[in-house]
Amino acid sequence: MSDATVLISGLGKVFNAGGDNRVVALEDIDLEIGPGEFVSLIGPSGCGKSTLLRLIGDLLPPTSGTIVVNGKEPHRARLDRDYGMVFQKATLLDWRSVRRNIELPLEMMEVNRAERRRRADELLRLVQLSEFAGHYPWQLSGGMQQRVAIARALAFEPALLLMDEPFGALDEMTRERMQMELMELWRRTGRTVVFVTHSIPEAVFLSTRVVVMSPRPGRVAAEITIDLPQPRVFTTREDPRFFDLLTQVRERLRGADEEPS
Amino acid sequence: MAAMTTEALRSTTSAGLGHALRKAGWFLVILLILIAGWEGYKWMGSATGGTYPFTSVALPVRPAAIPHVWDILGSLAEPVQRGSDQSTLAFLLEAAWFTWREAAVGFLVGGLIGFGLGIVFALFAPLERGFMPYVIASQTVPLLAIAPMVVVWASRAQLPAWMAVSVIAAYLTFFPVTINTLRGLRSPEATSVELMRSYAASQWATLWKLRVPAALPYIFTALKVSATASVIGAIVGELPASFNVGLGRALLSFSYFFATGPEKLYGAVLVSALLGIFFVGLVTLVERLAVPAVRRVET
Numbered sequence: 001m002s003d004a005t006v007l008i009s010g011l012g013k014v015f016n017a018g019g020d021n022r023v024v025a026l027e028d029i030d031l032e033i034g035p036g037e038f039v040s041l042i043g044p045s046g047c048g049k050s051t052l053l054r055l056i057g058d059l060l061p062p063t064s065g066t067i068v069v070n071g072k073e074p075h076r077a078r079l080d081r082d083y084g085m086v087f088q089k090a091t092l093l094d095w096r097s098v099r100r101n102i103e104l105p106l107e108m109m110e111v112n113r114a115e116r117r118r119r120a121d122e123l124l125r126l127v128q129l130s131e132f133a134g135h136y137p138w139q140l141s142g143g144m145q146q147r148v149a150i151a152r153a154l155a156f157e158p159a160l161l162l163m164d165e166p167f168g169a170l171d172e173m174t175r176e177r178m179q180m181e182l183m184e185l186w187r188r189t190g191r192t193v194v195f196v197t198h199s200i201p202e203a204v205f206l207s208t209r210v211v212v213m214s215p216r217p218g219r220v221a222a223e224i225t226i227d228l229p230q231p232r233v234f235t236t237r238e239d240p241r242f243f244d245l246l247t248q249v250r251e252r253l254r255g256a257d258e259e260p261s
Numbered sequence: 262m263a264a265m266t267t268e269a270l271r272s273t274t275s276a277g278l279g280h281a282l283r284k285a286g287w288f289l290v291i292l293l294i295l296i297a298g299w300e301g302y303k304w305m306g307s308a309t310g311g312t313y314p315f316t317s318v319a320l321p322v323r324p325a326a327i328p329h330v331w332d333i334l335g336s337l338a339e340p341v342q343r344g345s346d347q348s349t350l351a352f353l354l355e356a357a358w359f360t361w362r363e364a365a366v367g368f369l370v371g372g373l374i375g376f377g378l379g380i381v382f383a384l385f386a387p388l389e390r391g392f393m394p395y396v397i398a399s400q401t402v403p404l405l406a407i408a409p410m411v412v413v414w415a416s417r418a419q420l421p422a423w424m425a426v427s428v429i430a431a432y433l434t435f436f437p438v439t440i441n442t443l444r445g446l447r448s449p450e451a452t453s454v455e456l457m458r459s460y461a462a463s464q465w466a467t468l469w470k471l472r473v474p475a476a477l478p479y480i481f482t483a484l485k486v487s488a489t490a491s492v493i494g495a496i497v498g499e500l501p502a503s504f505n506v507g508l509g510r511a512l513l514s515f516s517y518f519f520a521t522g523p524e525k526l527y528g529a530v531l532v533s534a535l536l537g538i539f540f541v542g543l544v545t546l547v548e549r550l551a552v553p554a555v556r557r558v559e560t
Contacts, residue, residue, distance in 0.1 A: 054455070057459055058458075059455050059458055059459065078458070078459065078461055079461045080461075081460065081461055083459070084459070085455070085456060085459040087452045087455075087456070089450070089452060091450065091452045091453050091456055093453075093470075093471065093474065093475075094553075095474045095477075095552075095553060104460070104470065105460045107470070108457075108460040108461065108462050108466060108470075136553065
């Protein structure tokens, strides 16, 4: 057994919508993600990148192939709360305050009230929202809501973060700031991140590796190691190597698009 | 961002008083228009001798059967019966209090049954498919047909008559609550449900932490419908129960004297309507405590 955080081999997913209505979403996926890596899945819409994330998180069952998360079956990993999940929409519960939203996963683990509060306050500091602990989601901007969602995903200190286009609904400026914050968080906490996006600059800026996927049926078309120096800073986006890698990813995406399916 | 948030908060609280005054103002304007319409009809009917103006087509309601608004209010101050020292208003309020208690018991029981059914149907879809037709059928059967049966069964079971009336009120209450509970429990987005799954949350935890709180605004909307329905159920239920108290009884006996003195019946109708408004207001009050403003469905 390898020490990979996520190990995927021969993975396939077919959606059966009844009758002849079969959609092959993913086919023959092999992927290994090591501890501490930041891997982006990028591809045109409908390429199954969100489906792949849900298979890793055991939110969907695979049709064929195997997935190992933290050395276990995904189902076991989910029951052990081995990963935290962040969606494009913050999906905060709007009847709960910011603090109580972050406490929600801890309530599921039956963590006692004092400890829940302590953890929530710590996470609020981490995402710089301490003064908004008592606010309600609808009182926050989109970026702040997403920061709460990230804090919530970190609540039970999972080794793995699964992020499904978390900044997809944010404006460009907020998005860049959130990317910086996520980088900071990732460096400080040393989590493994699997990040779904359809933004090439976002994938290149954040990742240690970009996985380019082909359109339906989704396959791994290319894996590009992003050798930009760490830590990634504001000027990283002006590095000639950054543009180099953008071009590489873009060309791989176009190549994947033209492949007959 | 912080400034924007506090500003939004301030505007919601300081607007409170002005908002309330405007609401009261509009209420009065509409009330005056309604009274003017009522009196205008009576005046026009009297002037034309009971026909539409410039025609010989009879008006649907004789102007004589429409008492002046002040006569209706005046009749409330008169003794309920010749020689009685109880005013009609006092009599009707007492009747309303009696009827409301029957309605409230029915409302609570029906509300709980409705909520319970909603949860059972949400958790077990086959049960919903199996039982929903009967639930719908139960509401299609005319209440007037069921009420006497319930009264007869209750008396055979040696239950007090008010309980039969409450059963009828509950019968009208549970249906909107079931439908809206079910809809509310299914209202969370797919990602919210996935989120709970990612926490390895049990079905029970997902129900109480996600689905039921999400359903509350829907449930309160249903409870407002049910509040009025339970009053109707109680009033109709009282008719075959042969009480000598309650609004149903008062409406029935005042209707005997409609031809000679319609004011009293209109007075009873007015009090019945006010009872409904009172009950809905009470539910709205509880809703304010239970559901934050942004999530309420304004009615």
